[in-house]
Amino acid sequence: MLKVTLKDDSVIEVKKGTKIIDVAKKISEGLARVATCGEVNGEVKDLRFELEDDCNLVIHTFDSSLEGKQAYWHTSSHIMAQAVKRLFPDVKFAIGPAIKEGFYYDFDVEKPFTDEDKAKIEEEMKKIIKEDVKIKKFSLPKKEALELMKDQPYKQELIEELPEGEEISFYKQGDFTDLCAGPHLESTGKVKTIKILSSSGAYWRGDEKNKMLQRIYAISFPKASQLEEYLHLLEEAKKRDHKKLGKELELFMIAPEGPGFPFFLP
Numbered sequence: 071m072l073k074v075t076l077k078d079d080s081v082i083e084v085k086k087g088t089k090i091i092d093v094a095k096k097i098s099e100g101l102a103r104v105a106t107c108g109e110v111n112g113e114v115k116d117l118r119f120e121l122e123d124d125c126n127l128v129i130h131t132f133d134s135s136l137e138g139k140q141a142y143w144h145t146s147s148h149i150m151a152q153a154v155k156r157l158f159p160d161v162k163f164a165i166g167p168a169i170k171e172g173f174y175y176d177f178d179v180e181k182p183f184t185d186e187d188k189a190k191i192e193e194e195m196k197k198i199i200k201e202d203v204k205i206k207k208f209s210l211p212k213k214e215a216l217e218l219m220k221d222q223p224y225k226q227e228l229i230e231e232l233p234e235g236e237e238i239s240f241y242k243q244g245d246f247t248d249l250c251a252g253p254h255l256e257s258t259g260k261v262k263t264i265k266i267l268s269s270s271g272a273y274w275r276g277d278e279k280n281k282m283l284q285r286i287y288a289i290s291f292p293k294a295s296q297l298e299e300y301l302h303l304l305e306e307a308k309k310r311d312h313k314k315l316g317k318e319l320e321l322f323m324i325a326p327e328g329p330g331f332p333f334f335l336p
C-alpha cells in the first residue's frame with residue numbers, strides 16, 4: 071500500500087498503481103466529479119496518472135486553483151480543435167494552450183474565420199460537449215508518432231524536436247487526436263459552458279517569417295453564471311480601456327498608422 075498525504079495533511083492508503091481520479095473518488099464522489107487534475111509532489115499530473123510511490127497529492131478543481139482551471143481550459147481547446155476539424159476538414163493544427171484567462175488554438179486554414187464561421191464553430195463545440203466524448207490518452211514511439219501525424223506538418227515539427235526516447239503522448243476524443251502532454255479531463259461533457267471571444271492572425275511560433283495562422287480565443291466555465299459574470303467584467307474593462315479613455319479625456323490618441331505609439335493631444 072502507498073501512503074498519500076493530502077493537502078490537509080491527512081493520509082490515505084491506496085494500492086500501488088491507483089489513479090488520481092480513484093483517489094478523488096475515495097475522498098468523495100463530489101470531489102471526483104469536479105476534479106480536473108492532480109499535483110503529485112508539486113508536479114501537475116493527469117487524473118489518469120497512476121501513483122507508484124508514497125507522495126503528497128493535491129487534487130485541483132476549476133474553482134480551487136489556476137492549475138485546475140487550466141486543465142479545464144486545455145480540454146476546452148481540444149473541443150474547439152475538434153469542432154474546427156469537423157467544419158474545415160483540411161485544417162492543419164498548430165498549438166492550443168490554456169492561458170491565464172481561457173484558451174486559444176492556432177489553425178492553418180485557407181482564410182481568416184468570419185463571424186459566421188465562429189458562430190458555427192461555437193455551435194459545434196456545444197454539440198461535442200453534449201456528445202460527452204470520452205478522452206483517452208496513449209503514447210507512441212517517435213516513428214509511429216510521426217506516422218500518425220503525417221497530415222499535420224506543425225505537429226510533425228514539434229515531434230521532431232522531442233528528445234529521442236521521450237514518451238510522446240496523445241489524447242484522442244472520437245474523431246480527433248492531438249499530440250499533447252495533457253493533463254485533460256475525462257470526457258468533453260465535463261465542460262459546461264463555452265464561448266468564443268475573439269480571433270486574430272498569429273504567426274507560427276510568433277515569428278513573422280513563418281506562415282500566418284488563425285487564432286481563436288475562447289473561455290469555458292463549469293457554471294453559466296460564471297460565464298455571465300466574466301463577460302460582464304470584460305464589458306466593464308472595455309469601458310475603462312486606456313485607449314478609449316485617453317481619447318475621450320483628450321489626453322492622447324492612437325492612430326491606425328502607428329498602433330504602437332500614442333500621440334499626446336494639446
Ligand SMILES: [Zn+2]
Nearest residue numbers: 248249250252
Ligand atoms: Zn493539448
